[in-house]
Amino acid sequence: MTSFFLFVLLMLAALILVYLYRVAQGPTVFDRVLGLNGISTKSILMLIVIGVVYDRVDMFVDIATGYALLNLAGALAIAKYLEQRGAV
Amino acid sequence: MTFAFEIPLLVLLILTAASAMLVKDLVSSVFILGSYSFFLALVWAWLGAVDVAFVEAVVGAGLATVLFLLTLFGTNPKDTRLRRPPTPWAAIVGLPLLGLLLMYGANGLPEFGDPASPASTHVSPVYLANSLKDTLTPNVVTSVLMDYRSFDTLIETAVIFTAGVACALLLRRDQG
Numbered sequence: 001m002t003s004f005f006l007f008v009l010l011m012l013a014a015l016i017l018v019y020l021y022r023v024a025q026g027p028t029v030f031d032r033v034l035g036l037n038g039i040s041t042k043s044i045l046m047l048i049v050i051g052v053v054y055d056r057v058d059m060f061v062d063i064a065t066g067y068a069l070l071n072l073a074g075a076l077a078i079a080k081y082l083e084q085r086g087a088v
Numbered sequence: 089m090t091f092a093f094e095i096p097l098l099v100l101l102i103l104t105a106a107s108a109m110l111v112k113d114l115v116s117s118v119f120i121l122g123s124y125s126f127f128l129a130l131v132w133a134w135l136g137a138v139d140v141a142f143v144e145a146v147v148g149a150g151l152a153t154v155l156f157l158l159t160l161f162g163t164n165p166k167d168t169r170l171r172r173p174p175t176p177w178a179a180i181v182g183l184p185l186l187g188l189l190l191m192y193g194a195n196g197l198p199e200f201g202d203p204a205s206p207a208s209t210h211v212s213p214v215y216l217a218n219s220l221k222d223t224l225t226p227n228v229v230t231s232v233l234m235d236y237r238s239f240d241t242l243i244e245t246a247v248i249f250t251a252g253v254a255c256a257l258l259l260r261r262d263q264g
Contacts, residue, residue, distance in 0.1 A: 006092055013096040020100070023120055024107040036119045040149075043126040050133055063133070063142055067126075070150035074122060077154040081115075084161060 005053050009046060016042050033078055040071040093134060101127045113169055118156040125149040135200070139229075158259050 016039055023035035044064045051060025104124035108117050125148025132141035198205030215232055225231040233241055 009093050010096060013093075013100060016100060017103075020103060020107070020123070023116070023123065024111060026116075029115060032116050032119050036123055039123045040126060043130060046130055047133055050130070054136070059138060060133070063138060063145075066142060067129075067145050067149075070145060074150055074153045077157050078119075081157045081161065085165065 002053060005049055009049050009053075012042050012046050012049070029082065033075070033082075036078075037071070037075060040067070040074075044068055044071075094131075097127060097131050097134065101131065114160060114163075115157075117170075118153060118160070121156070122149050122153040125152065155255065162259075 019035045019038040019042070023032050023039065026032045026035060044067050047060050047064045047067060048057065051057040051064075054060075101124065104120055104127060108120040108124060111117050111120065125144055128148065129141040129144040132138070132144055198207075202208070215228055215236070219228045219231040219236075220226065223231040223235040225235065
């Protein structure tokens, strides 16, 4: 069972690579923001899977919730920045 | 089992760090640094240091991104484009050599989670044996932070408060 979850983790890491290409290469800022949001979502999933691997899901779910809230705050700050500066 | 997932995480860390330095404008660099902090937090969580992971996520991915963006608010748009001088040859040759030296030195470190390592045998048993008797606190980490090292924690708090006040003063705009 652990090797299955390890496989899931590796697949999520491979997915993140795709997002990372968009963040680093993205022609517009909006591509980068969307890529960053995707990376954050995958990181939250990875955290929960790591919790499953370590058999401490309860604690890792709390941390994943914290991540998600922070992600929201960061996305709001970015949106505010783009609103003030106009579409870059 | 531990090893199979560390390598992709570390590769992602290096990729994000490199691309944060290589992109052309500061806004993208800030975004990529945010994802770098996410990966660093995942590495901490994977190594079992969940509290450090949480601090890294809060400070690195959340607070630092917001602070960088607030700084960019007050910056002229033409200043956020970067003009980099070419990398000197000494760095291209020297930094990989330094990395090799560090990897050579890492061979001498104890195994991850080794109970016989100096860090686990030197002072930790003293804390584990005496903390409940000395401080009447069931959580050892709390007793070390808040009792044995309370002056350290107090002055750290003063430093963070000062930094917060300085940030608030610097970022205050449009008033007086």
